[in-house]
Amino acid sequence: MNDTPSAPRRPARSGPARSTSGGSPGGSPGLAVRRAAADAVDAVLEKGRPLEEALERLTRDLDDRDRSLARMIAATTLRRLGSLGALVRSTLERGLPEKAGRVETILLISAAQILFMDVPDHAAVSTGVDLAGESAATAGFKGLVNAVLRRIAREGRAALPDVADQPLWMIEGWTSAYGAPAAQAISRALAQEAGLDLTPRADAAAWAEKLGGTLLPTGTIRLIEAGNVTALPGFAEGAWWVQDAAAALPARLLRAGPGQRVADLCAAPGGKTAQLAATGAQVVAVDRAAPRLKRLTENLDRLGLVAEVVEADAASWKGGEFDGVLIDAPCSATGTIRRHPDVAWSKAPGDIASLSALQARILANAAGLVKPGGLLVYSTCSLEPEEGERQIEALLAARADFERVPVTPGEAGIAAEWINAAGEVRTLPTHLPDEDPRRAGLDGFFAARLRRTV
Structure with a gap:
């Protein structure tokens, strides 16, 4: 593959006004x-x-x-x-x-x-x-x-020319992080449309059969052609929710359960909140965006799950101490391009630096919310090490009272190749291969688990 990308994001075009409504009169x-x-x-x-x-x-x-x-x-x-x-x-x-x-x-x-x-x-x-x-x-x-x-x-x-389908700056970053062959494979994987992943509340195998989907090793149900999601069996009764298989992993690493008080920071639209609430833990869901919290609340209502919902900035919120804190931090979302292809063209290199600074503030504040002996899980849906591995390295350098709790192969269905040398989860779009590209792949995700020692 030639790494020369195609069109950069175009400047606004001048000229006569045109219709901006898909249903405007005229034409078929x-x-x-x-x-x-x-x-x-x-x-x-x-x-x-x-x-x-x-x-x-x-x-x-x-x-x-x-x-x-x-x-x-x-x-x-x-x-x-x-x-x-x-x-x-x-x-x-x-x-x-x-x-x-x-x-x-x-x-x-x-x-x-x-x-x-x-x-x-x-x-x-x-x-x-x-x-x-x-x-x-x-x-x-x-x-x-x-x-x-x-x-x-x-x-x-x-x-078709053999060129990358994402901007050159992204390809160069992935090449630096993962090597040229892996970067090219990531680029090709991101050019494939993703299937629909569902997280079931219970009876995963039974729901996979009922929905005609594939049950992944992680417990996620994957559908190829879902159609109208709200019309699928189990939607109205809250038997499952839409969530990429990789996105479902961080909440499982927190080991939440009955009797624990856990916080989900940057929680909306609520997939991870639902996972935590389904364990029986007492969950506090924090997000700064009121419209997104409304959606989170609606999702919890449909699922029949309960969480305390707080509108606040995760970088400064003081909500007491928790047995576990989960952070799904705002990020460039480059790992989700299969599902959100606009990400490749709406982001710029400078966004990584500004988002990394925000992530560091959220992570530093979250560390202060963890009880001694409690767990902290940090995750992003980004392929960029600046938003993942380097954030954890910086926190551990600043906080001697935290240590890694390595993820082990098989835990939460996580394959050995998804775990880096430090024991952190690093999924790539090339993982979980399948002959049918619609059934293959994961979002690019990073997740690290830490324990507060004192």
């Missing part, structure tokens, strides 16, 4: 879907907005099926942006003039449908051409759009 339903997908991609690349936030606004007037298709088109485009961008540029000998407006976006979302989705080529081409015809800024390029997309359909995936 298929065109409204593509319009929403294109607008969502632009919102990520030009304004740095989260994809889900953009789609929620842009697809509110679409039905469930069209909303799902718009999300799939936008997510696939962002997940494969490196190779798609390189391919589109390779078909344009002279590039695109600045006045071309969002022709590039139209080509990208259409190419994604042709090469990576179960969309008929003619439908992807025709809706791409129609989308170009909607604006005075792009109407003059309809012939070019038609020609480029027909060529892409004719040549297929064989024409």
Whole structure:
């Protein structure tokens, strides 16, 4: 793989205003879907907005099926942006003039449908051409759009350049941390769509069978094609909740149980809070974002679980001493790109430094909440050592009253290859391989367990 990435995040484009509503009048339903997908991609690349936030606004007037298709088109485009961008540029000998407006976006979302989705080529081409015809800024390029997309359909995936699908600064960081072969494998794994992972409250094997899923060694149920999650058996009665298999590991490392008082810092939307509450422990869930805490409370209500919910800053909150403290710290989320492909294009190198400083403050405050003999588990869904391993090294250097409690192979279903030399969990998107890429992989996660000695 050539590590040269594709398109960098684009600056905001000037020009005539255009529709920003996926359900706006005019055109076929298929065109409204593509319009929403294109607008969502632009919102990520030009304004740095989260994809889900953009789609929620842009697809509110679409039905469930069209909303799902718009999300799939936008997510696939962002997940494969490196190779798609390189391919589109390779078909344009002279590039695109600045006045071309969002022709590039139209080509990208259409190419994604042709090469990576179960969309008929003619439908992807025709809706791409129609989308170009909607604006005075792009109407003059309809012939070019038609020609480029027909060529892409004719040549297929064989024409895709062998480049990374994430930005160069990310590839360089992973190369430094894990080596070039591993970095390339991580990049390829992140370009695959992830399955849906569920954490069951009980009877994991029975629920896996009932849902038609695979029971992973960690106790997580993995589904390939779930459809509408809320319509699945067990959702309404709170038998399970959505949570990546790697994200479910840190709470298990805390060894919470009845009679213990534990804190879940940066708790929303509540997957780890639910895990801790299900053990019978007395749980205090802390987060600074009121809307996210509302979602956490709603999730607990559906699951029939109880926790004390506190709106506070985890970097300064003083809630007494606890038998266990869990931190799922705010981070760059580079380990979740399979599920959230916008992360690759909404983050910048400077974000790692600012987030690392925040993580250090939260970790230092959390250490003061742990009773002597109690456990502290720190985790992030990041592939960057600055947000994981180095945070623990710094805390141990500053606090002589803490020591590592190494994770052992088999504990919580954790494989030996997921544990680093220090006894910390380091999952990679390449872990848990499977012949079906939709059934393979984990989010990139780091988790360390410490004990306060005095």
